[in-house]
Amino acid sequence: MKAFSLARDLATEQRAFLRRRRGVWQPHLERVRGFLGDGLRSADPGRPVLVLGAGSGLEVPWRLAPPGTVGWDADPWSRARTWLRHGRWAPWEFQDLTGGLGALSALAWRTARQPFTGQVRTSLASYRRLVGLLGTLQPQAAPLRAWIQQHRPGTILAANVMGQFGVVAQRAVERAFAGYPDGGEDPDGPDALEQAMDAWTARAVRAFLGALLDSGAELWLVHDRGVLFGTTPAELGPLREPWPAQLRAAPLHAGAPLEAMDPLCGVDVLAESRDRGPDRHQRWLWPVAEGQTHVMEALRIPPGSR
Numbered sequence: 001m002k003a004f005s006l007a008r009d010l011a012t013e014q015r016a017f018l019r020r021r022r023g024v025w026q027p028h029l030e031r032v033r034g035f036l037g038d039g040l041r042s043a044d045p046g047r048p049v050l051v052l053g054a055g056s057g058l059e060v061p062w063r064l065a066p067p068g069t070v071g072w073d074a075d076p077w078s079r080a081r082t083w084l085r086h087g088r089w090a091p092w093e094f095q096d097l098t099g100g101l102g103a104l105s106a107l108a109w110r111t112a113r114q115p116f117t118g119q120v121r122t123s124l125a126s127y128r129r130l131v132g133l134l135g136t137l138q139p140q141a142a143p144l145r146a147w148i149q150q151h152r153p154g155t156i157l158a159a160n161v162m163g164q165f166g167v168v169a170q171r172a173v174e175r176a177f178a179g180y181p182d183g184g185e186d187p188d189g190p191d192a193l194e195q196a197m198d199a200w201t202a203r204a205v206r207a208f209l210g211a212l213l214d215s216g217a218e219l220w221l222v223h224d225r226g227v228l229f230g231t232t233p234a235e236l237g238p239l240r241e242p243w244p245a246q247l248r249a250a251p252l253h254a255g256a257p258l259e260a261m262d263p264l265c266g267v268d269v270l271a272e273s274r275d276r277g278p279d280r281h282q283r284w285l286w287p288v289a290e291g292q293t294h295v296m297e298a299l300r301i302p303p304g305s306r
């Protein structure tokens, strides 16, 4: 069993993402490209521009990006894929945007595995130790903060990356506990690890948002606000808070339950944006795959003081 590698896992994830049937993605792609395109078009070309979660540029209209716009994505193939898609070899950062996945993975590995053999431990104590220690981890988005401090960007786009933090963290822990009896669950508290992981994700999302808000840059944020599972067709009503209040089953399915998951683990981006309320705010549905629809959210937060 190989230890967690952010680069490898993101590359695998991106390959699977790009292999999906994308026919039904067109309305999402038009909206997200339109929104991020507005951000790139209106960016001050005299200040650095940063695109976070740049991926292969499927959602990012790079032709509108001012010269020198920097991409940031920890998938090692993201820059080359962007070049293939857009003919643009952009300056790039490949670091972990949470700044905390390395420590999380190391902790999971240390608690789950024997020091020399790497064999998974079979005692519940190791599992419970991880649950207990997860609370001590405080992701700080340090690489992102350092970059911002050094380059002082005028515009930052977060291109659908925030909702991935929890998924990637989950994979790191699953990899460490692969082979653990009971499929990696504590029979006395099956939710304890999930809760501790959700709390880590919420801290990572807050740290990321905090770094963006403290930058004072104009922010163009796109993220998964929710994920719906199951086959009940859903609709969004007029914009309402909190986001689940905007959701309803389509008319012919009125009253049918909707199963929604929150990839931001309880963090309310509006509440986090302090006194810098967005001047653009929209949500739409993106049917990503059969039985999986994402509630997308896009917010433009005007520049503020650093």
Ligand SMILES: C[S@@+](CC[C@H](N)C(=O)[O-])C[C@H]1O[C@@H](n2cnc3c(N)ncnc32)[C@H](O)[C@@H]1O
Pocket: 010, 011, 014, 053, 054, 055, 056, 057, 058, 059, 060, 072, 073, 074, 075, 078, 094, 095, 096, 097, 098, 101, 159, 160, 161, 164, 165, 168
């Ligand atoms: C849903 S994809 C976004 C696709 C992208 N906006 C595009 O236009 O192709 C999320 C991207 O975020 C990257 N990512 C996820 N977690 C990350 C992290 N902790 N640090 C850096 N990049 C990350 C992934 O590699 C992936 O390319």
